[in-house]
Amino acid sequence: MIPGVTEAVETSRGDEGTTWEIRRDGAVLGTASAGVRRGGTLVNQLDVPVADAAVSFDAVLEALRERGEESVALDVRADDPVLTAAVDGRGLTLGATQMLLDLAVPVAEPPRVTLRPMGAEEFVAYRAHLVTGYAQDLVDSGAVTDAAAALEASEESTQDLLPDGVDSPGQHLWTPYDGDVPLGILWVFVEGTHAFIYDIEVAEERRRRGYGREILDAAARAAVDLGARELGLNVFGFNEGARALYERAGYATTQRTYRIRF
Template structure:
């Protein structure tokens, strides 16, 4: 496995990440039929700000050698209050660094950071349409603990 470490995001990295994260999350919510397109970006941005303001969060840049390759957002306080369980809100390997095993290494580095922050387990959500990410998590030892299913009735 490739060697990846993590460090806190710089202010510039944080602001760029906040913009990209909100844009991506808004698109996913609209595509999933959960939100209307109008106001989705603002809703995502406000929601992320509220989450970050409540609790203990790690906003990390993944580094291979001296090259930033991705980012992680881990909440050390679980959003539903699960004791000892951190929550992985976001993980992403930059497009130009994909396909080299860095996602698995970044995930492992994030797990170590969560462990160092006192977490005994790490939970995450993955959209059903993201089969590649789901396969990564399952092959990394994650287990399905809940599922949501939806059928359009129109």
């Protein structure tokens, strides 16, 4: 033991993840734990005094580096002051943001956009576009480095979420229209009072004309009609335009995800 040095001492490790005790000069400062996401390590809990957050996190990173990990993912909830203090000021690149809209606040009816359920034929084309697009997003966000692995992960998650295409339980796929002009796509999942936007897209040639915002508003109204009280979504860190759109529409950030490569 080196005096004054903060160490992360592994207390358990298994298929589900790892736990550590954070110690300084033999005294226990607190604990940290990590789970597993896509086969890699995901640090999701650091329970130490806020003042010790940064050095404790350094100790966890050192323990992971020593055991040969190449990178680590990190989920930082907005209501977690310890992990927030641990990552702030490190200049990390944002991997993704989870955002949430409180549906108790009324959303105005969009003036131009209406939603029509996606047909089975439209779905075939959309599914192919979705699988390749999401695989590319996984690579661009740094979540997966290998293109073939990203494609496989994308196909698997698409199959999991949409096993029965447009009839998959809880899933709502729409084509938004302005009059008779199709604008893009909207895919929302609803379960009880929680709804989640899996995909929202405006055709490239129709962007920056306010359609994205109208589709977002149509999604909120549809989610309310389906019984939801909150509407969540996940936006990749590189997608600053989409994040700006959601912020302007009143979405709050609930969690940020980062990746640190050693």
